[in-house]
Amino acid sequence: MAVAETLPSLxxxxxxxxxxxxxxxxxxxxxxxxLVLPLFAFVVLTFLYPIVVLAQKxxxxxxxxxxxxxxxxxLANWDGVSVPDEAAFAALAVDLKQAQERREASEIAKxxxxxxxxxxSRFKSVTRKxxxxxxxxxxxxxxxxDEIWSDPALWRVIRSVSNTYTPYYWLTAVDLRQGxxxxxxxxxxxxxxxxxxxxxxxxxxxxTVLTLILGxxxxxxxxxxPAHRANILMIFVMLxxxxxxxVRTTAWFVLLRSEGPLNDLAEMIVNNRFEMxxxxxxxxxxxxxxxxxxxxxxxxxxxxxxPPSHVRAARSLGAGPFHAFWKVYFPQTVPGxxxxxxxxxxLCLGYYITPALVGGPRDQMVSYYVAxxxxxxxxxxxxxxxxxxxxxxxxxxYWAYNRLVGIDKMKLG
Amino acid sequence: xxxxxxxxxxxxxxxxxxDGETLVVKDLNLSIRRGExxxxxxxxxxxxxxxxxxxxxxxxxxxxxxxxxxxxINNLAPHxxxxxxxxxxxALFPHMTVEENLGFPLAVRKLPKAExxxxxxxxxxxxxxxxxxxRRPAQLSGGQQQRVALARALVFDPKLxxxxxxxxxxxxxxxxxxxIEIKHIHQSLGVTVVYVTHDQSEALTxxxxxxxxxxGAIQQLATPADLxxxxxxxxxxxxxxxxxxxxxxxxxxNGSHCRVKVGEAGDIRAxxxxxxxxxxxxxxxxxxxxxxxxxxxxACANQFEARVExxxxxxxxxxxxxxxxxxxxxxxxxxxxxxxxxxxxxxTIRIGWRTEDCRALDAF
Numbered sequence: 078m079a080v081a082e083t084l085p086s087l088x089x090x091x092x093x094x095x096x097x098x099x100x101x102x103x104x105x106x107x108x109x110x111x112l113v114l115p116l117f118a119f120v121v122l123t124f125l126y127p128i129v130v131l132a133q134k135x136x137x138x139x140x141x142x143x144x145x146x147x148x149x150x151x152l153a154n155w156d157g158v159s160v161p162d163e164a165a166f167a168a169l170a171v172d173l174k175q176a177q178e179r180r181e182a183s184e185i186a187k188x189x190x191x192x193x194x195x196x197x198s199r200f201k202s203v204t205r206k207x208x209x210x211x212x213x214x215x216x217x218x219x220x221x222x223d224e225i226w227s228d229p230a231l232w233r234v235i236r237s238v239s240n241t242y243t244p245y246y247w248l249t250a251v252d253l254r255q256g257x258x259x260x261x262x263x264x265x266x267x268x269x270x271x272x273x274x275x276x277x278x279x280x281x282x283x284x285t286v287l288t289l290i291l292g293x294x295x296x297x298x299x300x301x302x303p304a305h306r307a308n309i310l311m312i313f314v315m316l317x318x319x320x321x322x323x324v325r326t327t328a329w330f331v332l333l334r335s336e337g338p339l340n341d342l343a344e345m346i347v348n349n350r351f352e353m354x355x356x357x358x359x360x361x362x363x364x365x366x367x368x369x370x371x372x373x374x375x376x377x378x379x380x381x382x383x384p385p386s387h388v389r390a391a392r393s394l395g396a397g398p399f400h401a402f403w404k405v406y407f408p409q410t411v412p413g414x415x416x417x418x419x420x421x422x423x424l425c426l427g428y429y430i431t432p433a434l435v436g437g438p439r440d441q442m443v444s445y446y447v448a449x450x451x452x453x454x455x456x457x458x459x460x461x462x463x464x465x466x467x468x469x470x471x472x473x474x475y476w477a478y479n480r481l482v483g484i485d486k487m488k489l490g
Numbered sequence: 491x492x493x494x495x496x497x498x499x500x501x502x503x504x505x506x507x508x509d510g511e512t513l514v515v516k517d518l519n520l521s522i523r524r525g526e527x528x529x530x531x532x533x534x535x536x537x538x539x540x541x542x543x544x545x546x547x548x549x550x551x552x553x554x555x556x557x558x559x560x561x562x563i564n565n566l567a568p569h570x571x572x573x574x575x576x577x578x579x580x581a582l583f584p585h586m587t588v589e590e591n592l593g594f595p596l597a598v599r600k601l602p603k604a605e606x607x608x609x610x611x612x613x614x615x616x617x618x619x620x621x622x623x624x625r626r627p628a629q630l631s632g633g634q635q636q637r638v639a640l641a642r643a644l645v646f647d648p649k650l651x652x653x654x655x656x657x658x659x660x661x662x663x664x665x666x667x668x669x670i671e672i673k674h675i676h677q678s679l680g681v682t683v684v685y686v687t688h689d690q691s692e693a694l695t696x697x698x699x700x701x702x703x704x705x706g707a708i709q710q711l712a713t714p715a716d717l718x719x720x721x722x723x724x725x726x727x728x729x730x731x732x733x734x735x736x737x738x739x740x741x742x743x744n745g746s747h748c749r750v751k752v753g754e755a756g757d758i759r760a761x762x763x764x765x766x767x768x769x770x771x772x773x774x775x776x777x778x779x780x781x782x783x784x785x786x787x788x789a790c791a792n793q794f795e796a797r798v799e800x801x802x803x804x805x806x807x808x809x810x811x812x813x814x815x816x817x818x819x820x821x822x823x824x825x826x827x828x829x830x831x832x833x834x835x836x837x838t839i840r841i842g843w844r845t846e847d848c849r850a851l852d853a854f
Contacts, residue, residue, distance in 0.1 A: 384579060384581065386577045386578070386579060386581040387581050387583060389546075389548055389568070389575075389577070389581065390575065390577055390581035390582075390583075390642075391583075391594070392547075392548075392567075392568040392569045393546055393547075393568055393569070393571075393573060393574070393575040393643075393652075394569075394574075394575075394594055394595035394598065394642065394643075394646070395569045395570075395572070395595050395598040395599055395646065396569055396594070396595075396598045397567075397569055398567075398569075400598065401569070404594070405583050405594075408585045409583075409584065409585055
């Protein structure tokens, strides 16, 4: 008996039970994998892969990669504050000559210009000069071309750009830059992104709170009405949900216009027109309208699961109507509130089209700048850094939420 | 109905309608004594739960008065009635521990902390759950949740406790155990209990009196024994316990007994309870255990030939379905005792019953 217990369990024909079990379950497992595979591949291809690519772009010196290798080597031992020696000038000259031949010089100039404004024209003129030279010394040529070449700040930029990786985009995204003594705050005129993030969070927060205040009573009404009436009310909630986001935003554009119906009404009543379009007010009103169902539906679905007998029990135990609601009903809706608010808040962080159409220049959110760097400036690195930053903040929020409330407690419906 | 001196709850001419067209409760007059265990028994939709909800304050009577301890409570809010209530699915607050659930009615009443603790201790000891103080309802079994609900309804010492099918979700064994336990708690505390159920055995086990509801009205209000032994109409006879029904026409009526013609050949002597005059239709009600097989001649006034159709062996007794007087679903309970004849399906036997065991009730 003691010996039999130490041996692996066998089936009747002597095959170990584990082997037999794996064989018996194999086709079922393969089928399960087969069903999941298409969506998995789709998610990897359209979601994970772009994120990885963007994450790379945000730290890569794409315009200069492999084009300033000699300069990079020559500047390896430079102290960063004095004017570099002839070797560095020579290396840069050779790199520029090569770039000129390959028609890549303007890209390098543009990249350096983005960190050191005014560098573009100086680069172009010096490139033209060194292109005609067979050999050095180059230092005098550079220095006589423009006094900017004796500025260590420019050389610091050149050294930074000649590396494969750069922290520049990420630093810019948080209004920092590399100065002579390490990190320093960006000058007032260029430091805009912290403000943009603060604004993004502020708008998302206000919209979340507004949708909660407006949505909670409606969700309660829906959850407590008899089914036929609740269904009709539900259609009113869902109808805007089914309409295109762009259509709804445009509708708000029409409504809020200074010549729009709301202002016509205001003109009639108080004999005054209000500035509503292209304001923070307009942005928040339109976003609240669009986000309302996202906050409401999880709350509603949680409320549906709370038996009416709970409030009745509280009443029979001596609690007044408000006390029963606040101590017994409301705490049970918290998972729904948390889910709805988190959903709305995260969706709000990524708003682009609505602030762009009904908001003013001071109401544009992070996504607007991502789009701006993507489409107008063609600076993928900066767009990627801004986008990744938003992604990280969202993940941190999600993590914090998970620690505080617990994702398993969240109910989306 | 007159309101006697020791009545605690009174329903006086109470009517209730939800839609303004049909009455769910029709002209209810009910007086509940102090310290009594009264059960409202009836099929679903009979108005028993509505009656309970009106007493709890969650429904308003459309007409009539409800009095509690001599005071009209028609318009008194539920939380001011001081009535404990146990709900069908317990309605324990899932976000609170057992302790917090029990403390809820006490905290609402702003009792001092020490007193709250003492009361919770006592209530949990009563339902034998003292070690479960810190658990949440979801961590308790169905039976334990039921006990917590019971303790919560009693912890603030209400004079009246309402129970709305509190044992419906429990399995049979636990349910029977809890019936006895609730009965003992009632006896030791002396509170008045109004209990709603559709389970007749539960009603008979626990109650001092049972009000049988049907169609929005009380059909009979009596002690469990009276209800079973002396049903006043055919609904009660049919609803409580097992019952053989024979419909016929009254042919003779003289005070203590009557004769009823059933089918072509049947002439049955019965006890008149709720019948009209000679010629009126009636339903005879006869408990299966009161039917005797091969009766001695003098013992039973009614004796008939019957054919055994089916036998079901149930251990302590055997159910015999026989055909008698053209009725094929006549059931006889044969106790598993010495001297009982061995029955065979298809055989013909003689059965008989006494006049007073056969009650002539209203036509069903």
